[in-house]
Amino acid sequence: xxxxxxxxxxxxxxxxxxxxxxxxxxxxxxxxxxxxxxxxxxxxxxxxxxxxxxxxxxxxxxxxxxxxxxxxxxxxxxxxxxxxxxxxxxxxxxxxx
Amino acid sequence: xxxxxxxxxxxxxxxxxxxxxxxxxxxxxxxxxxxxxxxxxxxxxxxxxxxxxxxxxxxxxxxxxxxxxxxxxxxxxxxxxxxxxxxxxxxxxxxxxxxxxxxxxxxxxxxxxxxxxxxxxxxxxxxxxxxxxxxxxxxxxxxxxxxxxxxxxxxxxxxxxxxxxxxxxxxxxxxxxxxxxxxxxxxxxxxxxxxxxxxxxxxxxxxxxxxxxxxxxxxxxxxxxxxxxxxxxxxxxxxxxxxxxxxxxxxxxxxxxxxxxxxxxxxxxxxxxxxxxxxxxxxxxxxxxxxxxxxxxxxxxxxxxxxxxxxxxxxxxxxxxxxxxxxxxxxxxxxxxxxxxxxxxxxxxxxxxxxxxxxxxxxxxxxxxxxxxxxxxxxxxxxxxxxxxxxxxxxxxxxxxxxxxxxxxxxxxxxxxxxxxxxxxxxxxxxxxxxxxxxxxxxxxxxxxxxxxxxxxxxxxxxxxxxxxxxxxxxxxxxxxxxxxxxxx
Numbered sequence: 001x002x003x004x005x006x007x008x009x010x011x012x013x014x015x016x017x018x019x020x021x022x023x024x025x026x027x028x029x030x031x032x033x034x035x036x037x038x039x040x041x042x043x044x045x046x047x048x049x050x051x052x053x054x055x056x057x058x059x060x061x062x063x064x065x066x067x068x069x070x071x072x073x074x075x076x077x078x079x080x081x082x083x084x085x086x087x088x089x090x091x092x093x094x095x096x097x
Numbered sequence: 098x099x100x101x102x103x104x105x106x107x108x109x110x111x112x113x114x115x116x117x118x119x120x121x122x123x124x125x126x127x128x129x130x131x132x133x134x135x136x137x138x139x140x141x142x143x144x145x146x147x148x149x150x151x152x153x154x155x156x157x158x159x160x161x162x163x164x165x166x167x168x169x170x171x172x173x174x175x176x177x178x179x180x181x182x183x184x185x186x187x188x189x190x191x192x193x194x195x196x197x198x199x200x201x202x203x204x205x206x207x208x209x210x211x212x213x214x215x216x217x218x219x220x221x222x223x224x225x226x227x228x229x230x231x232x233x234x235x236x237x238x239x240x241x242x243x244x245x246x247x248x249x250x251x252x253x254x255x256x257x258x259x260x261x262x263x264x265x266x267x268x269x270x271x272x273x274x275x276x277x278x279x280x281x282x283x284x285x286x287x288x289x290x291x292x293x294x295x296x297x298x299x300x301x302x303x304x305x306x307x308x309x310x311x312x313x314x315x316x317x318x319x320x321x322x323x324x325x326x327x328x329x330x331x332x333x334x335x336x337x338x339x340x341x342x343x344x345x346x347x348x349x350x351x352x353x354x355x356x357x358x359x360x361x362x363x364x365x366x367x368x369x370x371x372x373x374x375x376x377x378x379x380x381x382x383x384x385x386x387x388x389x390x391x392x393x394x395x396x397x398x399x400x401x402x403x404x405x406x407x408x409x410x411x412x413x414x415x416x417x418x419x420x421x422x423x424x425x426x427x428x429x430x431x432x433x434x435x436x437x438x439x440x441x442x443x444x445x446x447x448x449x450x451x452x453x454x455x456x457x458x459x460x461x462x463x464x465x466x467x468x469x470x471x472x473x474x475x476x477x478x479x480x481x482x483x484x485x486x487x488x489x490x491x492x493x494x495x496x497x498x499x500x501x502x503x504x505x506x507x508x509x510x511x512x513x514x515x516x517x518x519x520x521x522x523x524x525x526x527x528x529x530x531x532x533x534x535x536x537x538x539x540x541x542x543x544x545x546x547x548x549x550x551x552x553x554x555x556x557x558x559x560x561x562x563x564x565x566x567x568x569x570x571x572x573x574x575x576x577x578x579x580x581x582x583x584x585x586x
Contacts, residue, residue: 019443032459035460036460038406038518039406039410042477045400051479052479053478056338059295083431091441094437
């Protein structure tokens with residue numbers, strides 16, 4: 001039975017780039033515990049010799065010719081960005097200096 | 098003298114446009130007027146493109162006037178779920194994080210429908226990022242079921258289904274990851290089909306769970322479904338998961354004949370837990386087909402009980418990966434409340450993703466995290482293999498499988514929002530179909546005593562949408578009830 005602690009919630013939130021306040025931690029620990037507990041029913045099945053279904057369809061590698069085709073202009077690519085300098089996406093400073 | 102063109106099926110309307118009884122502009126105006134009259138109550142549309150639609154219609158009329166072939170759907174008004182990228186208007190997946198996003202390109206299916214002469218009326222409401230079964234997770238508005246405004250339209254393509262049921266478009270585009278076309282089609286009494294994985298290009302469909310997502314239409318009847326699939330299906334170089342298997346002319350599958358068809362009924366679906374009007378109506382539909390010469394056999398899908406657990410592991414895992422792109426860098430919302438890049442990521446997501454989306458990202462991150470990957474994600478992929486094998490074995494004994502689409506008719510607004518697991522369990526009959534990558538369709542099979550539609554689900558072998566259409570078409574010709582149309586208000 002999956003038991004999800006508030007510390008687990010905090011750890012997963014950090015991986016997921018989400019912030020959880022104390023109320024959310026408590027709520028999510030309960031909800032995730034319930035849902036993951038339900039998922040534990042899969043352990044009733046012995047799947048040692050079963051291949052995982054990695055692909056939704058039987059397809060091998062799909063190749064295409066390496067040709068240049070029309071693509072977005074820089075202006076179009078930047079149009080929805082929250083912050084740009086007209087040439088690049090801008091983000092808060094990453095490196096000190 | 099203007100007629101109520103919005104009441105016609107797409108195939109009747111396109112004939113009327115072709116033979117000059119009406120024009121694309123008049124037909125489009127009829128739908129726009131209909132939207133103005135009823136959408137205040139239904140709230141299927143989040144954005145109506147009145148000017149753009151009339152301009153598109155004028156172009157179609159001009160082509161017809163010049164004697165050109167304006168396409169198989171010339172003059173047919175269409176609504177688009179907000180999960181598809183469109184150059185016109187915004188593409189938001191009904192999430193605050195994409196508010197105002199203007200796609201620089203059209204989804205392949207949008208391009209195809211436009212090239213076929215379709216007229217786009219606007220964008221339709223949905224659960225945020227297609228996560229939900231009632232459309233109540235939309236960050237924009239609540240959509241009401243046209244058959245009973247106090248009920249949900251189903252989800253996640255609830256806007257698409259409600260728009261068809263209320264005659265607010267002739268065809269609607271939807272997407273289906275675990276039942277998001279079929280369940281709302283059942284709730285709203287229209288036809289909705291999820292094609293085989295790979296049948297339709299997903300280029301420009303905002304990704305939720307990439308091994309499960311598929312594009313499909315909502316229509317008023319089976320002929321409209323066949324005509325629309327003819328336009329949508331086919332390989333697309335821009336989607337490497339789209340299949341090269343040839344696409345037939347689906348209208349040729351519309352044959353009133355089930356004499357050599359074997360129908361499978363999974364014993365795990367018809368348990369004592371399935372009761373009420375849903376069971377009565379579905380069994381009556383099966384009897385209609387049996388009476389027309391179909392053979393009915395019992396089949397077994399032994400891993401049915403595990404499908405929901407498998408589905409919610411795989412779909413949350415894939416969603417957590419797909420939704421990582423909404424980081425406030427290239428598009429979408431960026432929180433200004435951030436001192437560094439990490440805070441920008443965290444605050445952008447936390448401030449704008451709704452509770453269900455955050456819950457699924459958390460679950461998906463957990464099942465993929467170090468130490469749990471094998472126990473959850475790998476285990477789920479193995480059981481997915483077993484579920485697909487169940488269907489392969491069942492289809493050795495039958496041509497189609499018939500089930501209810503949903504265990505209950507549309508539930509009341511607010512009834513299931515408090516308990517996420519309860520909401521997940523309402524997808525019991527639809528999710529295995531995505532896990533097995535097979536085609537599935539919901540079509541109306543009657544009304545409950547309280548006047549809510551019941552959906553019959555028809556499942557087929559991979560890439561055998563034709564038999565699904567044939568069985569559905571035959572049933573539609575002989576069904577033992579009058580569906581009628583909802584009185585809105």
